[in-house]
Amino acid sequence: xxxxxxxxxxxxxxxxxxxxxxxxxxxxxxxxxxxxxxxxxxxxxxxxxxxxxxxxxxxxxxxxxxxxxxxxxxxxxxxxxxxxxxxxxxxxxxxxxxxxxxxxxxxxxxxxxxxxxxxxxxxxxxxxxxxxxxxxxxxxxxxxxxxxxxxxxxxxxxxxxxxxxxxx
Numbered sequence: 026x027x028x029x030x031x032x033x034x035x036x037x038x039x040x041x042x043x044x045x046x047x048x049x050x051x052x053x054x055x056x057x058x059x060x061x062x063x064x065x066x067x068x069x070x071x072x073x074x075x076x077x078x079x080x081x082x083x084x085x086x087x088x089x090x091x092x093x094x095x096x097x098x099x100x101x102x103x104x105x106x107x108x109x110x111x112x113x114x115x116x117x118x119x120x121x122x123x124x125x126x127x128x129x130x131x132x133x134x135x136x137x138x139x140x141x142x143x144x145x146x147x148x149x150x151x152x153x154x155x156x157x158x159x160x161x162x163x164x165x166x167x168x169x170x171x172x173x174x175x176x177x178x179x180x181x182x183x184x185x186x187x188x189x190x191x192x193x
Contacts, residue, residue: 033128038083045092052118096129108144152184
């Protein structure tokens with residue numbers, strides 16, 4: 026008999042989570058699916074965390090007390106775009122496909138909708154990242170356009186898809 030999966034807990038990222046987040050973000054698949062570059066040291070990530078302001082919120086997902094993913098919500102600070110926020114997410118390679126991304130998306134969409142009054146939630150995702158695109162579509166994101174040669178990844182330019190979710 027297989028053991029049921031451990032519950033996923035989502036909460037605010039704390040300074041003490043930075044080493045674990047660095048491990049998550051340095052995983053090959055996480056680097057492949059984000060705009061991060063390999064080998065970012067803990068100190069650089071700590072400086073980014075310390076510079077976070079009230080228009081940015083970082084959440085982590087934990088399984089059995091281990092940080093296995095993160096998501097960031099970033100509100101546009103300019104008056105005419107204050108209704109808009111973007112997000113970025115990464116999941117530890119060992120936990121991909123196990124509900125971590127869904128748990129993080131559930132939490133960030135609730136935060137955007139119920140607490141920050143975000144009307145437009147947007148993101149970009151590499152066009153060849155089918156698993157992530159399917160996840161975002163399950164949360165009501167729609168494809169808005171293809172951005173060709175969007176980023177340099179692993180020795181070549183890759184396309185990205187702009188996606189957004191409008192709260193009506």
